[in-house]
Amino acid sequence: MSVRVALLAAECEPWAKVGGLGDVVDSLARALGRLPEAGGELEAPIDVLIPRYRSVPLPSTARAEPPLRVADPAGGADLTAGIVDVAADGYRLRLVDIPAAFDRDGVYDHPDDPWRFAAFCRVALAALRRDGRPLDVLHVHDWHTAPALLERARGEAAGDPFFQRMAVLATLHNLAYHGWVPTAGLGQLGLAPGDPLAGGNPFGLDLLLTAIERADLVNTVSPGFAAEALTPVFGMGLDGALSARGDRFFGILNGIDAGVWDPGADDALAAPYRRGDVAGKTACRADLLRRLGMDPSDGGAVVGCIGRLDPQKGLDLLADAAPALLEAGVRLVVLGDGHAEIAAPFRALAASAPDRVALAERFDRALARRIYAGVDIFAMPSRFEPCGLGQMIALRYGTPPVVRRTGGLADSVVDVDEQPGRGTGFVFDEATPGALAAAIERAVRLRAGDPAAWAALQERGMARDFGWETSSAPRYLDAYRRAAALRGG
Numbered sequence: 352m353s354v355r356v357a358l359l360a361a362e363c364e365p366w367a368k369v370g371g372l373g374d375v376v377d378s379l380a381r382a383l384g385r386l387p388e389a390g391g392e393l394e395a396p397i398d399v400l401i402p403r404y405r406s407v408p409l410p411s412t413a414r415a416e417p418p419l420r421v422a423d424p425a426g427g428a429d430l431t432a433g434i435v436d437v438a439a440d441g442y443r444l445r446l447v448d449i450p451a452a453f454d455r456d457g458v459y460d461h462p463d464d465p466w467r468f469a470a471f472c473r474v475a476l477a478a479l480r481r482d483g484r485p486l487d488v489l490h491v492h493d494w495h496t497a498p499a500l501l502e503r504a505r506g507e508a509a510g511d512p513f514f515q516r517m518a519v520l521a522t523l524h525n526l527a528y529h530g531w532v533p534t535a536g537l538g539q540l541g542l543a544p545g546d547p548l549a550g551g552n553p554f555g556l557d558l559l560l561t562a563i564e565r566a567d568l569v570n571t572v573s574p575g576f577a578a579e580a581l582t583p584v585f586g587m588g589l590d591g592a593l594s595a596r597g598d599r600f601f602g603i604l605n606g607i608d609a610g611v612w613d614p615g616a617d618d619a620l621a622a623p624y625r626r627g628d629v630a631g632k633t634a635c636r637a638d639l640l641r642r643l644g645m646d647p648s649d650g651g652a653v654v655g656c657i658g659r660l661d662p663q664k665g666l667d668l669l670a671d672a673a674p675a676l677l678e679a680g681v682r683l684v685v686l687g688d689g690h691a692e693i694a695a696p697f698r699a700l701a702a703s704a705p706d707r708v709a710l711a712e713r714f715d716r717a718l719a720r721r722i723y724a725g726v727d728i729f730a731m732p733s734r735f736e737p738c739g740l741g742q743m744i745a746l747r748y749g750t751p752p753v754v755r756r757t758g759g760l761a762d763s764v765v766d767v768d769e770q771p772g773r774g775t776g777f778v779f780d781e782a783t784p785g786a787l788a789a790a791i792e793r794a795v796r797l798r799a800g801d802p803a804a805w806a807a808l809q810e811r812g813m814a815r816d817f818g819w820e821t822s823s824a825p826r827y828l829d830a831y832r833r834a835a836a837l838r839g840g
């Protein structure tokens with residue numbers, strides 16, 4: 352008997368991406384389709400459903416399914432929605448086309464987000480149901496797809512066998528975004544205050560909490576963060592609900608797609624290089640620095656940082672550490688978009704020392720690749736990090752990372768001073784500019800003072816295997832089996 356699984360998410364690279372969620376949905380779906388041991392056990396290709404945002408590029412091979420009519424979650428006239436099928440690389444992408452909800456600029460942060468994502472979940476489930484085959488496991492991600500659990504509860508109450516059978520695995524990528532719906536907004540989800548489905552909080556409904564309480568299994572994206580999430584500091588108000596799930600809440604470390612992230616075959620790079628032969632990395636460094644208006648012949652350490660400009664990422668620590676680092680001859684390259692106030696100090700630094708600090712305030716796939724390859728040291732000073740992908744990519748690109756000892760960063764980087772023969776980077780504890788600067792200075796000293804040790808460090812990092820197939824995709828398959836079994840499937 353093969354298990355039918357569908358992934359429901361707000362992002363999937365390269366069609367719609369704000370952060371790591373998009374990368375993980377794409378690469379996990381592809382890896383699941385490739386699992387040899389899943390042969391015959393997991394129906395392939397896997398379905399991935401995301402909204403058709405205005406910005407989604409439609410390939411000419413896209414094919415429209417017949418339109419669907421579903422009740423608007425907020426009441427009123429029915430919604431007519433389309434489903435557009437796209438043959439993606441290794442899975443089947445189905446774009447849920449609800450123009451009133453998604454034919455707008457931007458992915459998130461519209462005042463009617465609860466309604467937009469409730470409508471998305473309802474239409475997606477109607478499409479999966481129309482396929483005429485039972486769905487064993489629905490895999491939802493973050494708060495955006497939590498309304499699917501309200502749909503299941505309604506379907507179960509109505510005795511609908513499709514929903515009675517369907518198990519749900521909820522993956523939590525970020526506990527900072529809850530999808531909070533104040534009582535006055537409950538109508539967007541088709542709920543009236545006091546409705547048992549609304550959860551009993553007199554002030555409103557927390558969609559992420561709804562997913563945690565109602566899914567058959569819940570996971571987050573690293574074992575380290577799964578442990579941290581049970582504490583008040585990292586649980587962000589959800590630690591109690593997560594503890595209550597007992598062994599039904601666990602961590603599975605994200606992977607990266609080794610084919611997508613391969614310095615030996617990366618078109619964005621000036622020269623290819625690989626483990627054991629990193630000569631091309633020097634050309635990548637020169638190319639990056641030239642593009643940024645920095646002197647390629649200056650051998651001093653260049654530190655790179657890539658990510659959403661979000662308080663989570665600890666860029667303020669890097670900004671505060673910057674003056675001392677620049678004084679020591681270090682140069683900085685920062686790429687990301689998001690909160691303008693997080694970029695402000697880097698903007699000022701780049702204006703006063705354009706040959707020492709570069710800031711690119713945008714989302715730029717090619718530049719990101721050139722930074723992973725071209726800088727000497729990669730910094731991830733996150734305050735919290737459910738997993739983090741940048742450190743894994745940096746390791747694969749031979750760029751030793753400096754990371755805070757938190758969540759998935761602590762699970763994926765080993766400090767070279769703590770474990771000299773095994774270390775792959777530099778780990779620091781306190782979320783302070785001083786602790787970050789000290790860790791970067793350790794890296795700068797090793798690089799300048801002991802080239803052989805530095806080369807060995809790079810080599811160990813490049814040898815780390817974060818491919819999905821090795822462990823994490825099989826663990827998701829196990830979770831699907833377990834969720835289906837809990838549901839009686």
Ligand code: GLC
Nearest residue numbers: 370371372524736737738739
């Ligand atoms: C979120 C988390 C990040 C994780 C990513 C993918 O962006 O903040 O730590 O790697 O999701 O799971």
